[in-house]
Amino acid sequence: MSSNAPEIVAVTEVHPLPDGEVRLLGAVRQVTGAMTRVDTGGRRILVDCGVAQGREQMEFPEAARDAEALVLTHGHLDHIGNVPTLLERGWDGPIYGTQATLEIASLSLEDSLGMQGASERESERLLARFRKLAHAVPYGERVPLFDLGLTLHEAGHILGSASAEIVSDASRVILSGDIGRPDSPILRDPNTVWSPGRPVDVVVMESTYGAREHAHSHDDIERDLEAVLKQAIADKAKVLVPAFAIGRTQTLLYFLDALVEARRIPEVPVMIDTPMGLAVTKTYKRFRRLFDKESLAKLARGDDPLDFADLFAVERGRDSRKLRDVEGPMVIIAGSGMCTGGRIVGHLREGLPSARTTVLFVGYQAEGTPGRRIQEAAKRGGKVRVDGEEVVVRARVATLRGLSAHADRKELHAWLGSIPGVRRVALHHGDVEAQTAFASWASGPRSA
Ligand SMILES: [Zn+2]
Structure with a gap:
């Protein structure tokens, strides 16, 4: 270990700066609820304003209300879900993010306010204020944030996602x-080209997979998806895919498009049965200029990577219910990703007792969620409670691995290694085990 290697610090709230401090207000010992206050150059900047999700919990930190501006890294609820709480009591500072993030955040907040039972009027009033305070920042351009500098860099996590760099006269934070x-x-x-020069006093860094390495390649994912679909199509089965609307649904469409265009699977109708997933997919398409080279090349060849002939949009709830009476084979993509709500629940109640159903999980199912219970019931053959009803699980249950939108520990380490002159790394957004494992692994001698 060289003497100028950064100090990597796990599960710690406060990290000093030459002219202030970085304070983790959320996601200190857990994955969700990202919220960090950066006090520098005499200013107080809040970066992300997320809620805790699943079994994790947090109280809204009062120190957030004191911030003069808010920077959003991306539109997932564990980074933006507490924005309504911040705005409720009249907070009216500027909100910065990439344009795509501000649009996805708006969709996502609208959806979550609806789920929490806010009236349409309340919801609209809040969203109007959000839009009024929002300032779009282009990638890679340093913009003034009071007398500080703010740069948003590509983070490669979902559309619009960014890492934030904040610079004062005396401090530099990423x-x-x-x-x-x-x-x-x-x-x-994710961006790996940083301006040289000033050392970076603190890097605040996510560590979701700080203790893991992903083993699956694109080819593995395509092959696994192909096998599940071929079997289901041969059985005339319905394939129910619980999927989160932001990111996962679009990734899945990309892989389906690849299989369809290469004629690796027979024709089968694919239903996007999630209004939120449809809205976010439209946003992805509108911001196609942000796509990577491979997807831009597909577009140039006339192949939309998020569309194919047998893809159908199911907007209305009654059309969704109608799908239950239609015979397979077909693929139905519906939210929510862990089956805690949304249209997937009705499809599962109907489909789980039938051997002509395949449930295809495309993401991690947290403990205590209906999704996890379905995975367990499929192994031991049993019943599961869905939507208040006990149903027998006779369906085939499969899990597609490798679709993570988070870097693993090697990829995290490579990202960190691309930043010159880092003095201190503050880990957050990972459970305690992942943070401590990453800190010791990344600080110690490693093979490869
Ligand atoms: Zn995220």
Whole structure:
């Protein structure tokens, strides 16, 4: 280990700066609820304003209300879900993010306000204020943030995602946001080109997979998806895919498009049965200028990577219910990703008792969620409670691995290594085990 290697610090709230401090207000010992205050150059900047999700919890930190501006790294709720709480009592500072992030955030907040039972009027009033305070920042351009400088760099996690760099006269801070995997479908790779010169006092860095390495390649994913679909089509089965609307749905469409265009699977109708997923997919298409080279090349050849002949949009709830009476084979993509709500629940209640159903999980199912219970019931053959009803699981249950939108520990380490002159790394956005494992692995001698 060289003497100028950064100090990597896990599960710690406060990190000093030459002219202030970085304070983690959320996601200190857990994955969700990202919220960090950067006090520098006499200013107080909040980066992300997320909610805790699943079994994780947090209280809204009062120190957030004191911030003079808010920077959003991307539109996932664990980074923006507390924006309404911030705005409720009249907070009216500027909100910065890439244009795509501000649009996805707006969709995502609208959806979550609706789920929490806010009236349409309340919801619209809040969103109007959000849009009024929002300032779009282009990637890679240093813009003034009061008398500080703010630069948003590509993070490759979902459309619009960014790492934030904040510079004062005396300090330089980089906040990773969520970092995607290099070579992810559709998205450009996370930025690894930084301006040299000033050392970086603190890097705040996510560590979701700080203790893991992903083993699956694109080819593995395509092959696994192909096998599940071929079997289901041969059985005339319905394939139910619980998928999150932002990011995962579009990644899945990309892989389906690749299989369809290469004629590796027989023709089968694919239904996007999620209004939120449809809206976000439209946003992806509108911002296609942000796609990676591979997807831009597909577009140039006339192949939209998020569209194919047998893809159908299911907007209305009654059309969704109608699908339950239609015979397979077909693929239905619906939210939510862990089956905690949304249209997938009705499809599961109907489909789980039938051997002519395949449930295809495309993401991690957290403990205690219906998704996890379905995976477990499929192994031991049993019943599961869905939407208040006990149903027998006779369906085939498969899990597609390798679709993570988060860098693994090697990829995190490579990203960190691309930043010159880092003095201190503040880990967050990972459970305690992942943070401590990453800190010791990245500080110690490593093979490869
Ligand atoms: Zn995220």
